Structures are given as C-alpha cells and as structure tokens.
Amino acid sequence: MHAIVVKDLHKKFGDQVALDGVGFEVEEGEFFGLLGPNGAGKTTTIRMITGVLKPDRGSVTVQGIDLRKAPLQAKQNMGVIPEVGNVYPDLSAIENLDLVGRFYGLDKTTRRSRAERLLVDLGLSERKDDLLRKFSKGMRQRVSIACAMVNEPPVLLLDEPTEGLDVMSRRLIVEKVRELNKKGTSVLMTTHNIEEANRLCQRVCIINKGKVVAFDTPERLRKTVEKIQTIEVAFDRRIDPGILEGSNISKVEACGDKWRIYTEDPDKALETILAVKEREGLRVLSIATCGPSLEDVFVKICEVPR
Ligand SMILES: Nc1ncnc2c1ncn2[C@@H]1O[C@H](COP(=O)(O)OP(=O)(O)OP(=O)(O)O)[C@@H](O)[C@H]1O
Ligand SMILES: [Mg+2]
Numbered sequence: 001m002h003a004i005v006v007k008d009l010h011k012k013f014g015d016q017v018a019l020d021g022v023g024f025e026v027e028e029g030e031f032f033g034l035l036g037p038n039g040a041g042k043t044t045t046i047r048m049i050t051g052v053l054k055p056d057r058g059s060v061t062v063q064g065i066d067l068r069k070a071p072l073q074a075k076q077n078m079g080v081i082p083e084v085g086n087v088y089p090d091l092s093a094i095e096n097l098d099l100v101g102r103f104y105g106l107d108k109t110t111r112r113s114r115a116e117r118l119l120v121d122l123g124l125s126e127r128k129d130d131l132l133r134k135f136s137k138g139m140r141q142r143v144s145i146a147c148a149m150v151n152e153p154p155v156l157l158l159d160e161p162t163e164g165l166d167v168m169s170r171r172l173i174v175e176k177v178r179e180l181n182k183k184g185t186s187v188l189m190t191t192h193n194i195e196e197a198n199r200l201c202q203r204v205c206i207i208n209k210g211k212v213v214a215f216d217t218p219e220r221l222r223k224t225v226e227k228i229q230t231i232e233v234a235f236d237r238r239i240d241p242g243i244l245e246g247s248n249i250s251k252v253e254a255c256g257d258k259w260r261i262y263t264e265d266p267d268k269a270l271e272t273i274l275a276v277k278e279r280e281g282l283r284v285l286s287i288a289t290c291g292p293s294l295e296d297v298f299v300k301i302c303e304v305p306r
Contacts, residue, residue, distance in 0.1 A: 003186030033201035
C-alpha cells in the first residue's frame with residue numbers, strides 16, 4: 001500500500017491554471033520532497049491532499065483511503081503543517097497541543113505526556129505556559145509542528161516547514177521529522193531549500209507551472225543534467241597521469257596537488273583508480289566525486305531566472 005497516491009490533479013482559479021495533471025505516489029515510510037519555484041502549485045497540491053480544496057479533476061488517496069469517499073477517515077491519518085500556521089494565539093503552547101489532542105479524541109494522560117515530550121524535543125518546554133501571541137515566528141512554527149504530531153499520524157504533510165527560520169529552529173524541526181520518519185512515518189515535504197531536499201528526501205518530485213517535470217531520487221536527477229562526472233583524487237606521490245587513462249576515464253587533469261578524473265561512469269572509474277593504486281603501491285590521501293548539484297537540475301528544469 002502507498003501512503004499517498006495523487007492522480008491527475010487539475011485545478012483552475014478563474015483563468016489561472018494552478019494544477020495541470022499532477023500525479024505521484026509516496027511510498028509507505030518514505031521521505032518525499034515536492035519541489036518547485038514560487039507559484040508552481042505545491043501548496044495547492046498539499047491543500048488537495050488534506051481535503052481543504054477540491055480538485056476540478058483527479059483523485060487523492062491517503063493510506064488507501066479515497067479522500068472523496070471517506071474524508072474524515074483519511075484526515076485522521078494525516079498530520080498537517082500548513083504554509084500559514086494555524087495555532088491559537090490566545091492559548092498557551094501546551095493548551096494548543098491539548099486542544100488538538102482533544103479533536104483527535106486522545107485521553108488526558110496521553111495528551112499530556114505527548115505534549116510535554118514534543119515541547120521538550122522542539123526546545124519549548126520552558127515557554128510551554130506562555131500564550132502563543134508572545135511567541136516569535138520560529139517558536140510559533142515549532143508549536144504548529146508539534147500540533148501536527150500530537151495524533152502520531154502515519155502520514156505527515158509539511159508545507160515549507162523551515163522557511164524563514166534560523167539554523168537552530170530548522171535543525172530542531174528537521175531532527176524531529178527525521179526521527180518520526182525513521183520510526184515509520186511517511187513524510188511529504190515541500191521546500192525551496194534544495195540542499196535540504198537533497199539531504200532528507202529519498203525521492204523528489206519537481207513541479208513547474210502545475211505540471212510534474214521531474215521525478216526521481218536526488219542522485220539520479222543530478223545525473224540527468226550532466227552525463228560527465230568528475231572524481232578528484234590525491235595520492236601520496238606524483239604519478240604519470242597516463243597510467244590512469246583507460247576505457248572508463250575520458251580525461252585526467254592536474255588540479256593543484258590532486259588529479260581531476262572525468263568519467264561518465266564513476267562506479268567503473270573508481271575500480272580503475274583502485275586497480276592503479278594497488279598496482280603502483282600508492283596511498284589515497286583524499287577522494288571525492290563532484291557532479292552537478294540538485295540546484296543545477298532545478299534551475300535547468302524550471303528555468304528559474306538567475
Ligand atoms: N486561492 C487562490 N485563488 C487564486 N489563485 C490561486 C489561489 N491559490 C493559488 N493560486 C494560484 O495557483 C498557482 C499555484 O499556487 P501555489 O500556492 O500552489 O504555489 P506554490 O508552489 O505553493 O508557491 P510558493 O512557493 O510561492 O508557496 C499560482 O499561480 C497562484 O497564484
Ligand atoms: Mg506554497
């Protein structure tokens with residue numbers, strides 16, 4: 001069973017086409033990234049998965065439940081962190097969490113223990129009794145995230161959860177989401193932060209102007225922009241670069257105290273390098289593969305103006 005299946009979503013706002021046939025599947029336990037430039041349709045997609053907005057065409061299932069047929073049941077399976085936080089400013093942090101717990105029908109003891117734990121994990125335990133209106137943006141965002149987790153849902157949807165936050169808030173949030181994902185929670189996250197997506201997501205779907213334009217693992221997507229990759233290697237003594245040239249290596253270039261090796265197949269090239277190292281009795285001081293970044297892919301696919 002898939003955690004989320006989105007099929008052929010279409011949505012128009014007046015004449016503005018927001019979604020033009022978006023479809024993808026999130027596997028159970030997967031950390032999935034939805035990327036795209038401003039106005040691509042990420043938030044619209046999330047709002048359809050969470051049942052806030054109805055598509056003109058297309059369908060959504062969450063944990064096998066069709067959103068049209070059993071919306072309440074489907075929503076029970078989701079924790080949502082929306083683009084604009086939905087916390088209550090006149091309640092304290094702990095009261096916000098308690099209220100969400102009540103919506104989900106959790107008993108008092110469970111509500112308390114989960115709320116206390118989440119507030120500790122998200123670095124808010126000292127301010128738990130303060131009203132939200134006194135919180136900074138980052139603190140409010142952390143409460144919003146805790147609210148989505150109180151129910152311990154099997155699926156988490158996060159719409160740019162770390163946008164505009166400092167490094168510490170960002171880390172607290174990412175660590176918490178990662179921990180839940182490790183325990184089996186399926187995660188769908190939208191982000192502009194391509195490096196974050198690269199580090200966290202097992203697969204990413206890039207949408208642009210309401211259409212899916214790329215869908216793969218970050219590593220395979222990176223390969224699509226440039227076939228040639230490079231390996232930089234430093235040995236403990238100078239070599240004749242000719243000994244590295246072979247069938248899988250197209251060029252060898254001196255680059256400071258290192259050699260830059262050009263290849264279409266880093267895996268095979270590495271074998272050649274290791275064979276030379278063994279044969280010549282060399283020691284490798286450092287080695288790194290350098291390819292195009294996920295950002296290069298994003299810019300190329302979405303033609304984001306630089
Ligand atoms: N309520 C609405 N009324 C009219 N147009 C809308 C509405 N919501 C979204 N749109 C339009 O739909 C398109 C997609 O918007 P959406 O908010 O899904 O983009 P996004 O990918 O989340 O962008 P961002 O990165 O800026 O958050 C945009 O052209 C936007 O103007
Ligand atoms: Mg958005």
